[in-house]
Amino acid sequence: MMKILTYPDTFLRQVSKDIEIPVSDYDLALIESMKETMYKNKGIGLAAIQIGYQKRMAVVDASKSQTQPITLINPYVIKRSDITVKGSEGCLSAPGKFMDVPRETWIKVEYVCEHGKKLCKTFYNMTAIVIQHELDHMDGKLCIDYRGDNTKDFLEEAEKEKKELNESYQESQRQTAERN
16 A cells, blocks of 8 residues: 655645556556555545656546446546536545535546556546546646635635644754754
8 A cells, every 4th residue: 555645745736747658567556556545545536646656647436336446547538518516525635624626527538548448438427526536636736726615714724734834844954953
């Protein structure tokens, strides 16, 4: 199982890069580790950027049985529904944080599967929503970036976390200077 990066880690803001096809053995092993990490953390989607790899790939499984993983390599939306729904989303990279996010009810995606085959498929409902969430990760965006009714509280909490991190960093710098 791999460590999931969490907000405010700035690596999560990086834009993921397409990976070379055919898919390497290294990337296939990474995909398997991503699936394991997603399932063990009770997630329904995980992008490579969330575990420290700037690669445009994700695994999703919105099935109730959690036995139908979909691997998306170099995915791009080529068509979207005109209808959006707004629902509360959480994220393994922002534990305990939720935001109302508008998502299209279906999307048509071009991608490469883990077997190296180029596919074009339309995804609906929850699977479409999860894929859009993971595509946001690949573009350096988190669900907590969407603004909703709870934005003020979230921003205040984020500022508090930022201040605490800065104070902790400055304290460690001071201690290092004292040792030298």
